[in-house]
Amino acid sequence: MAQDSTAGSIPKKPATYIVEHLDDELGPWSELEYVTIAKDSHMSGNTFLLSSLPPSLDLPATLSSLPAFKSETRGVEELYAATKDRVCLLDPAAAQDLSPEDGDCFDVFLFGGILGDDPPRDRTSELRAKGFQGRRLGSKQMTTDTAVRVTRIVVQDKVPLDSIPYDDFPELKFNERESTEMPFRYVKGEDGKPIMPEGMVELIRKDADKAIDDLF
Numbered sequence: 001m002a003q004d005s006t007a008g009s010i011p012k013k014p015a016t017y018i019v020e021h022l023d024d025e026l027g028p029w030s031e032l033e034y035v036t037i038a039k040d041s042h043m044s045g046n047t048f049l050l051s052s053l054p055p056s057l058d059l060p061a062t063l064s065s066l067p068a069f070k071s072e073t074r075g076v077e078e079l080y081a082a083t084k085d086r087v088c089l090l091d092p093a094a095a096q097d098l099s100p101e102d103g104d105c106f107d108v109f110l111f112g113g114i115l116g117d118d119p120p121r122d123r124t125s126e127l128r129a130k131g132f133q134g135r136r137l138g139s140k141q142m143t144t145d146t147a148v149r150v151t152r153i154v155v156q157d158k159v160p161l162d163s164i165p166y167d168d169f170p171e172l173k174f175n176e177r178e179s180t181e182m183p184f185r186y187v188k189g190e191d192g193k194p195i196m197p198e199g200m201v202e203l204i205r206k207d208a209d210k211a212i213d214d215l216f
């Protein structure tokens with residue numbers, strides 16, 4: 001069973017979870033993922049910072065109104081210039097996997113604000129180039145909100161990476177004929193289903209319907 005700090009107790013040492021937004025826009029998928037990260041961060045006593053936002057970008061109120069949420073037009077390199085060694089980049093290409101002990105070495109956990117892609121295009125390399133220490137969350141690509149969730153479970157709940165229950169490449173069944181396989185690793189919730197942002201399944205179904213309509 002996943003031990004998720006959103007379930008209750010406030011962690012002793014709060015952390016900052018930063019997503020460096022790497023796209024010009026903030027689409028509906030990213031919005032749902034970021035809202036989830038902000039809500040989870042609030043419930044676990046942490047802060048969620050969305051950095052490197054284009055100054056012209058209007059944040060949706062669903063996100064900007066959330067108490068644990070902070071936004072910045074500056075990038076993480078500038079924000080943490082003096083304390084770079086306390087920042088851990090979650091990097092699918094890092095040589096070392098994240099461990100519970102990393103919670104003592106780092107206060108800030110950094111993620112690429114990129115939508116998952118299949119096959120992965122390694123856009124996390126844009127952050128790797130800035131020289132932060134990197135840790136991997138295993139070999140499978142996760143959505144950004146899942147990567148934040150898994151990091152929190154490892155460094156704050158102190159559950160080793162390989163003891164977390166996962167759901168890999170789940171199939172979402174919309175009806176008798178329509179289904180889609182998600183090419184990502186998710187955390188398995190208490191109900192046995194992959195934990196996904198609220199509204200995500202409906203959004204995926206709408207996108208799938210649109211893709212079919214576009215064929216005609």
Ligand SMILES: C[S@@+](CC[C@H](N)C(=O)[O-])C[C@H]1O[C@@H](n2cnc3c(N)ncnc32)[C@H](O)[C@@H]1O
Pocket residue numbers: 089090091092093110111112113114115116117119120121122123124125135136137138139140141142143144147
């Ligand atoms: C949806 S992933 C994007 C991965 C993407 N395909 C790329 O171009 O790098 C978004 C972010 O989640 C984190 N992430 C996802 N899976 C990970 C893994 N297995 N190990 C470490 N970090 C991961 C990374 O910070 C990554 O930038």
